[in-house]
Each structure stands twice: as structure tokens, then as C-alpha cells.
Amino acid sequence: MVFKKIKDFVVGKALSLQDQELAQKMSLIAFFAWVGLGADGLSSSCYGPEEAYLALSPSHTHLSIFVAIATALTVFVISSSYSLIIEVFPHGGGGYLVASRLLSSSVGMVAGCALLIDYLLTIAISLASGTDALFSFLPIEYQGSKLVFCVGSLVLLTVLNLRGVKESVLPLVPIFLTFIVTHLFMIVYAIYIHLNHVPVIINYTQNEIHQTFSQIGLWGMIFLILRAYSLGAGTFTGIEAVSNGLPILREPRVQTGKRTMMYMSISLAFTVLGLMLAYLIYDIGSEPGKTLNAVLFETVSLHWGGAGRAFVLVSLLSEAFILFVAAQSGFLGGPRVLANMAIDRWFPTKFASLSDRLVTQKGVLLMSGAALITILATKASVKYLVVLYSINVFITFSLSQLGMIRHWWSTRGEVKDWIRRILINGISLVLTTFILIAVVILKFHEGGWVTMLITGSLIAVAVLIKRHYLETAKQLRRLNNLVQAAYVPIQDNGSPTVNPPLDSNSKTAVLVVNGFNGLGLHTLFNVIRLFGKEFKNFVFLQVGVIDAGNYKGIDDVKSLQLKVSRDIKRYVHFMNVQGCYAESLILVGTDVVDEIEKISPVLLQRLPGVVFFGGQIVFEKESFLTRWLHNYTIFSLQRRLYNYGIPFMVMPIRV
Numbered sequence: 001m002v003f004k005k006i007k008d009f010v011v012g013k014a015l016s017l018q019d020q021e022l023a024q025k026m027s028l029i030a031f032f033a034w035v036g037l038g039a040d041g042l043s044s045s046c047y048g049p050e051e052a053y054l055a056l057s058p059s060h061t062h063l064s065i066f067v068a069i070a071t072a073l074t075v076f077v078i079s080s081s082y083s084l085i086i087e088v089f090p091h092g093g094g095g096y097l098v099a100s101r102l103l104s105s106s107v108g109m110v111a112g113c114a115l116l117i118d119y120l121l122t123i124a125i126s127l128a129s130g131t132d133a134l135f136s137f138l139p140i141e142y143q144g145s146k147l148v149f150c151v152g153s154l155v156l157l158t159v160l161n162l163r164g165v166k167e168s169v170l171p172l173v174p175i176f177l178t179f180i181v182t183h184l185f186m187i188v189y190a191i192y193i194h195l196n197h198v199p200v201i202i203n204y205t206q207n208e209i210h211q212t213f214s215q216i217g218l219w220g221m222i223f224l225i226l227r228a229y230s231l232g233a234g235t236f237t238g239i240e241a242v243s244n245g246l247p248i249l250r251e252p253r254v255q256t257g258k259r260t261m262m263y264m265s266i267s268l269a270f271t272v273l274g275l276m277l278a279y280l281i282y283d284i285g286s287e288p289g290k291t292l293n294a295v296l297f298e299t300v301s302l303h304w305g306g307a308g309r310a311f312v313l314v315s316l317l318s319e320a321f322i323l324f325v326a327a328q329s330g331f332l333g334g335p336r337v338l339a340n341m342a343i344d345r346w347f348p349t350k351f352a353s354l355s356d357r358l359v360t361q362k363g364v365l366l367m368s369g370a371a372l373i374t375i376l377a378t379k380a381s382v383k384y385l386v387v388l389y390s391i392n393v394f395i396t397f398s399l400s401q402l403g404m405i406r407h408w409w410s411t412r413g414e415v416k417d418w419i420r421r422i423l424i425n426g427i428s429l430v431l432t433t434f435i436l437i438a439v440v441i442l443k444f445h446e447g448g449w450v451t452m453l454i455t456g457s458l459i460a461v462a463v464l465i466k467r468h469y470l471e472t473a474k475q476l477r478r479l480n481n482l483v484q485a486a487y488v489p490i491q492d493n494g495s496p497t498v499n500p501p502l503d504s505n506s507k508t509a510v511l512v513v514n515g516f517n518g519l520g521l522h523t524l525f526n527v528i529r530l531f532g533k534e535f536k537n538f539v540f541l542q543v544g545v546i547d548a549g550n551y552k553g554i555d556d557v558k559s560l561q562l563k564v565s566r567d568i569k570r571y572v573h574f575m576n577v578q579g580c581y582a583e584s585l586i587l588v589g590t591d592v593v594d595e596i597e598k599i600s601p602v603l604l605q606r607l608p609g610v611v612f613f614g615g616q617i618v619f620e621k622e623s624f625l626t627r628w629l630h631n632y633t634i635f636s637l638q639r640r641l642y643n644y645g646i647p648f649m650v651m652p653i654r655v
Contacts, residue, residue, distance in 0.1 A: 033242065033249050033260040034267075035176045035325065040122060040238030041075075041264050042179075043326035045271040046319050047129050050292040051386060052232025053279050060224055061280060062208035067228045068276035071235055072269040074431055078236055079265035081401060081428035082243045084421055086257040088407060095240060095396030096337050102403030105344065109466075111399045112341045113458045114392035115240070117451065119334035121389045122237065123327045123371040127153050128380040129291075130323030136294035137316045143289060150380040151372065153324055158368040161331040162361060176325060179318035180267065186315065187274030190300050194281050201281065230438035234390040235272055239264070240397065241329045293319060330371070335363025345469040346462040348629050353545070353590065387447040392455055394436035401429035468629060472617075476518060499572075500581045506536035507609040512596065512637065513542050516567040523615035523651045524571070537581045537607065540571040543595045544588040561588055593636050600641055612641060612648040620654065 052067050085098055095115050100108025131150045135142060194201065212221055242261050249256040275293065278284075282299050284292060297315050301308030335351075339360045342351040351363050378384045408415065408422040415421065440448060509527055513520035527535065544560040568584040575582035585603075589595040603610055614634040619626045638648040 031263075032173070033256065034263040035173055039176055039322055039325040040126075040241045040329035041236075041268045042238070042271060043126060043129075043323045044235045044238055045183075045268065045275060046133060046291070046293060046323055047125070047382060047386060048232045048235030049272050049275045049279070051234060052228045053276060053284075053292065054286060055228040055231045056224060058285065060208075060212055061283070062205045063212065063221065063225050064228065064276050064280050065205065066225050067232065068273045070225070070229050071232060071276075072273045074236060075239070075265055075269040075272070077424070077428050077431060078239050078397065079261050081404065081425050082239055083258050083261050084424060085243050085400065085404060086246065086254055086261065088404070089243070089246070090254045090257075091246060094243060094333070094337055094340070095400045096340055098403045099396075099399040100344070102407050103399065107399060109341070109346050109462050110459060111396045112337055112346065113462055114395040114455055115337050116334060116341075117455050117458065118237065118389075118392040118396065119330040119337065120367060120370050120374065121385065121392075121451075123154070123157075123330035123334075123367060124374040124378070124380075125234075125382060125385040125389050126323045126327035126330070127157075127371070128375065128378075128385055129382045130320040130327070131380060132382055133291055133294065133316050133323065134320035136290040137313055140289050147375070147380050150375055154327075154368060154371055154375065157324065157327055157331060158364065161328070161364045175318060175321040178314065179322040182311070182315040182318055183271055183274075186297060186300060187271070187278060190278040190281060190296075191274070205280075226438065227442065230435055230442055233394065233435050233439050234386060235268070236397075236435075237390055237393045238268075238326065238329060240393065240400075241333050291319075327371075331364055331367060334367040335360040338363045338366065341462070346466050348465065384447060387443050388451045391436070391439050391443065391448055391451050394432050394439060395455075397432035398429060398436055401425045401432060405429060464625075465629060468625060472630075476617075478518075499576050499583075500579060502581050502583075503536050504607060505609070507534055507611060508537035508539060508607040509535040510539045510541055510603060510610055510612045511571075512592075512612065512614040512634070513540055513568065513571065515542070515564075516570040519615050519617075519653060520571070522653050523613055526615075526651045527613055535580075535611075537583075538571075538575045539583055539585055539603070539607070539610075540568050541585045541596065541599075542568050542587070543592045544586065545590065545592060561586060564588075592633050593640055596637055597640050600644060600646055604644065604646055610646065612637075612646060613651055614638070614648070615651045615653050618652045618654050 049068070049071075052071065053061065053064050056063050056067070089097060089101075096108050096112035098108075099111040127150050131146050131153070134149070135146050209221075212224075216224075239261075242257055242264060246253050246257050249260070275296070278296055278300070279292065282296060284296050284299065286292060287295050294312070294316055297312045298308075301311050304311065338347060339352045341347045342349050351360065351366070353360070353362065374385075378388075404425040405422055408418045408425065412418040412422075440452070442448075444452070509531075511520070511524055511527065513523070524538075542564050544564040564586050565584070568586060572582040572584050585599065587595040587599060600612075614637065616632070616634045617630060634650055638650060641648045
């Protein structure tokens with residue numbers, strides 16, 4: 001009871017699945033989606049342009065103008081391609097779903113694993129970079145506290161996400177708007193006061209370009225530009241979050257998603273282009289303990305006095321906190337990808353379950369734990385994290401674009417402007433593939449191999465898990481014969497089967513089932529075989545579990561109730577034919593144990609001789625893998641009901 005009160009205080013009270021407006025209340029309009037999802041892309045302007053600019057420093061920073069223009073154009077191209085994905089996948093078009101449906105399930109699995117690592121690194125690098133931005137304003141002696149602050153921020157974000165999507169986004173709106181206003185003002189101001197010097201700046205840049213051309217030639221210049229462009233690839237990493245996060249957007253989702261994508265692409269392209277121009281105009285260089293943006297803000301506001309210092313403080317605070325908002329997109333996208341892959345049996349099915357706050361709680365905790373390990377292992381070093389970052393997202397980008405090209409080609413007879421669409425995705429494929437190859441080559445020996453190794457290991461784990469689930473399903477198919485054996489046709493005249501009267505003084509067997517299948521029938525037949533006529537009454541109890549795969553709103557709850565009702569009535573019909581009283585009890589919720597615990601005292605009061613039964617799969621060779629991949633809900637339920645003095649028998653099902 002004490003634990004529940006603490007949980008309700010920290011995470012929030014359970015939400016009602018019967019609330020007609022629940023999905024609407026939890027969903028995000030385009031503006032809030034821009035904050036919660038688009039902020040990932042916008043926040044990359046805090047480190048992406050810096051990486052690209054420093055790759056040209058100190059001798060060739062004049063080439064950054066070409067990198068800035070190329071980066072802004074790439075943002076618009078990739079965003080346009082993902083707007084098309086939103087149209088084709090209105091219920092969520094992340095890289096995993098796109099690649100799985102348009103290419104193959106195995107290719108989708110690779111894209112999903114790459115995306116999971118990318119979301120993990122999004123959380124880690126955003127928190128680390130945000131901490132750097134904040135500590136850039138503080139004296140150098142405070143640098144030793146950065147790691148503690150970073151970990152504390154991770155804990156806070158974890159709690160917010162356990163409470164739910166909207167509650168984790170709303171507190172971030174003022175911070176997001178502050179970032180937009182301060183950076184817009186700084187960029188416009190920096191460029192405006194130098195308008196009279198534009199001819200001089202252009203002339204100087206041209207002379208520098210000619211000098212560089214004479215020193216290293218055309219191909220040397222192209223190499224430097226492409227290298228800086230590739231190293232700044234972290235700028236593009238947040239674009240995919242919008243299409244992957246469509247399920248949490250307000251209806252109509254397609255229009256909301258495309259509007260969110262437009263907000264993000266315009267704000268990101270403008271900020272990146274403006275920052276790199278400002279770096280060039282002020283000839284900004286790196287300083288120990290400070291980000292490049294911090295140096296720029298201090299330089300621009302140097303003669304503003306106290307107001308300048310206040311402006312720098314507010315700007316850096318907004319940068320720090322918008323990076324924390326970007327980490328939020330990792331918490332929104334990562335658990336959703338994990339849930340989708342769990343539904344397809346690439347990962348343990350438990351990661352698809354929802355908490356009573358309708359949050360993929362286990363996914364949030366897993367992402368948080370993995371991010372904590374990453375932050376501690378790298379000591380929250382952005383310099384190292386940025387090497388690990390941005391490789392995986394381009395695997396997902398490239399596979400998604402390839403899938404869309406295949407889709408437009410296969411539907412070219414049905415879509416009028418398929419040529420335009422295939423060109424958009426084709427150009428995006430070329431760009432993302434080039435960046436992927438370049439980033440892998442440039443970052444591999446600097447530590448990028450660690451990302452590839454982790455991703456490869458995750459892929460191997462996914463293959464192993466899928467193989468186990470397929471093998472288990474194959475072994476369980478032999479129980480399907482029981483379904484045929486238990487099939488009893490309804491009478492020709494269509495009249496319902498007569499249900500014998502309830503004998504409340506006799507023993508009642510309550511069977512916990514999950515659909516009309518071999519597992520449930522195996523349990524039922526074992527009860528009859530072992531106890532004969534001892535049980536006169538049978539109650540078939542099933543909980544329709546709401547998970548990430550079947551909840552979009554109240555209509556999905558009703559559909560699940562209808563399906564469960566059809567399944568469980570077949571058990572009742574079968575036992576009625578055998579001359580036994582039978583009834584069904586249907587519950588809907590997010591946790592089987594909690595729902596049955598609530599109803600069991602009521603059953604016990606109405607039927608004093610009640611005994612619960614449940615089937616549990618037993619493997620010939622028990623291992624860590626089998627214990628990890630299969631739920632042991634029956635044992636948890638057994639322990640819980642013992643507290644009420646209710647007997648619960650577990651019927652083993654060997655596979």
C-alpha cells in the first residue's frame with residue numbers, strides 16, 4: 001500500500017481505459033509535437049554545426065558557407081521524404097515499420113536495432129551536451145560536477161516519461177520558446193549589424209577560397225567540404241522522430257505530422273545556416289570548457305554590459321534545457337520502436353506492455369538504464385559521444401528511403417505524381433547513403449567501431465530471440481489439435497445451448513485463459529482428467545490486455561472486448577454441451593495480475609468453493625533465455641491470490 005502511494009505520487013494515478021476522451025487528452029497537437037519530437041532535430045544545432053565548423057578550423061573556416069548551405073538543403077530534402085512516409089504510414093512510419101513492410105522483416109529488424117541504439121545515444125549526447133552548455137557559463141572549477149548533474153537530469157526525465165507523454169512535454173514548452181526567441185534574435189542581430197560589411201566579407205571569403213584552391217586544388221576543397229558536412233551529420237538525426245511518433249499526435253494525424261515536420265525543418269535549417277554564418281562572420285574559435293555557441297554569444301554581446309551577460313545566461317540555459325527536451329524524443333521514440341519489435345517477437349513481448357499510465361514503462365526504464373551506462377562509460381563526454389552518434393540513424397534513413405522507392409515503383413499505376421515522389425525519396429537515398437558511408441569511414445577508427453559492434457550484437461540478440469519464439473510456436477502447434485477436438489457445432493435450429501443451473505454449494509473451477517486455443521484447452525482437459533466430476537461449475541476468466549500494439553483509443557478497447565468475448569464464449573458453450581454450468585468473466589486492463597486480484601474477492605464471496613487454475617509453459621531445458629522471454633504471470637497471480645486465501649493450481653504444459 002505504501003509503495004502504491006509513492007508510485008501514484010511520483011508517476012501519477014492510473015488512467016481509466018473507459019474514458020471516451022483519453023486518447024484525445026494524451027495526444028499532441030502540432031505545436032506540442034514540435035516541442036516534444038521536433039526539438040530533437042532543433043537541439044542538434046547545439047553540436048552539429050560546431051562539429052562541422054571545427055572540422056574546417058582553423059585554416060579553412062571560409063568553406064563553412066558551402067557546408068551550411070548543403071546542410072540546410074539536406075534538412076529540407078530529408079524532411080520532404082519523411083512527409084511522404086507520413087502519408088503512407090499514417091499510424092506511425094518509423095524506420096522499423098517502413099523497412100519491415102516495404103522491404104522485409106529481417107531488413108526492418110536491422111533498421112529497428114540501429115534506431116534503438118540511435119535513440120539511446122540521442123538521450124546520452126543530448127544530456128551531455130546540455131550539461132556542457134549550462135556549465136559553459138560557470139567557472140572552470142565547477143567542471144567536476146558535470147557528470148553528477150547529467151545523471152540527475154536523466155533521472156528527472158525518466159520520472160516525467162513514466163508519468164506519460166503529455167505530462168513530459170508541457171513543462172518544456174517555455175524552455176523551447178526561450179531557445180527559439182534567443183537564438184532567432186542572436187542570429188538576426190549578428191547578421192544585421194554586419195550588413196554594411198557584406199561586400200567586404202564576400203570579397204574576403206572569395207580570396208580565401210582562391211587561396212585554398214591554389215594550395216590543395218578543387219578535389220582537396222571538395223574533400224574538406226564533404227568531410228565537414230559528414231562530421232556535422234548529427235544535425236539530421238532528429239528528423240525521423242516525427243514520423244515514428246505519429247501514434248501520439250492529435251487527429252488528423254497525417255496533417256498534424258506534416259505540419260510538425262514543416263515546423264521542425266524550417267526552424268532547424270534556419271538555425272544551422274544562421275549559426276554557421278555567425279561563426280564565420282565573427283571568426284569564432286574554440287575555448288576550453290565552453291561550447292562554440294557559448295563563445296559566439298559572449299562575443300556578440302561583449303559590449304552590452306550587464307544585459308549582455310544576462311542574455312548569454314538565458315541563451316545557454318535555454319540551450320541546455322532544449323537538449324534535455326531532445327533527450328525526451330529518445331524516450332518517446334525508443335520505447336515505441338522497442339514495443340513494435342516486441343510485438344513482432346524480435347524482443348521480449350513484455351516490452352510491448354503498457355503501465356496503468358498507458359506508458360511503455362519497461363521500455364522507458366530500459367532506455368534510461370542503457371543511457372545511464374553510456375553516460376558513465378563515456379563520462380558524459382560529448383567529444384566521444386558524437387563519434388558514436390549519427391552512424392546508426394543513417395542506416396535507418398537509407399533503408400527507409402529504399403523502401404519508399406520500392407513502394408512508389410510498385411504503385412506507379414495508382415499514384416498520379418509517383419515520379420515526383422520517387423525523385424524525392426531517391427535524392428534522399430543518395431544523400432543519406434553518402435553520409436552513412438562517409439561517417440562510417442571517417443569515424444570508424446576514432447571509435448565508431450564501438451557503435452557498429454554494439455549494433456551488430458543487438459542484431460544477433462534479436463535473431464536469437466526470434467528463433468526461440470518461432471521454435472516455441474512450432475512446438476505449441478501440436479496443441480492446436482485440441483481446438484479441433486473441442487469444436488462443438490451449435491444446434492441446427494440455432495437455439496443456444498442450455499446452461500445447467502448454478503450449484504453455489506459445489507466447487508467451482510475458475511480457469512484463467514488467453515483466447516480459445518490449445519493452451520487453454522490443455523489446462524481445461526487436465527482439470528477434468530485429474531478431478532473428474534468434483535467441479536460442477538466452471539468460470540472462464542480472461543483479461544484483454546491493452547498493449548502498445550492494440551491501443552489507439554476507446555474504440556480499440558471495445559474491439560478487444562468483442563474479440564475476448566467471442567473466444568471465451570466458446571469455452572462456455574463446450575462445457576454446457578458436457579452438462580456443466582459455465583460462465584465467462586471478461587476484464588480489460590494493462591496488467592493481468594492486477595485486474596484478476598481486483599475481481600477475485602468478489603468471486604470468492606459469490607462462490608465460496610472456488611479454485612483457480614492456470615496453465616504454464618514448461619520447457620524441457622530451463623534457461624535464463626526461457627525465463628527472460630516468457631512471462632510467468634501465472635506464478636505472480638498465484639502468489640497474489642494466496643494473500644486472500646484462494647487456492648491456485650498451476651497446470652504444467654510441457655513443450
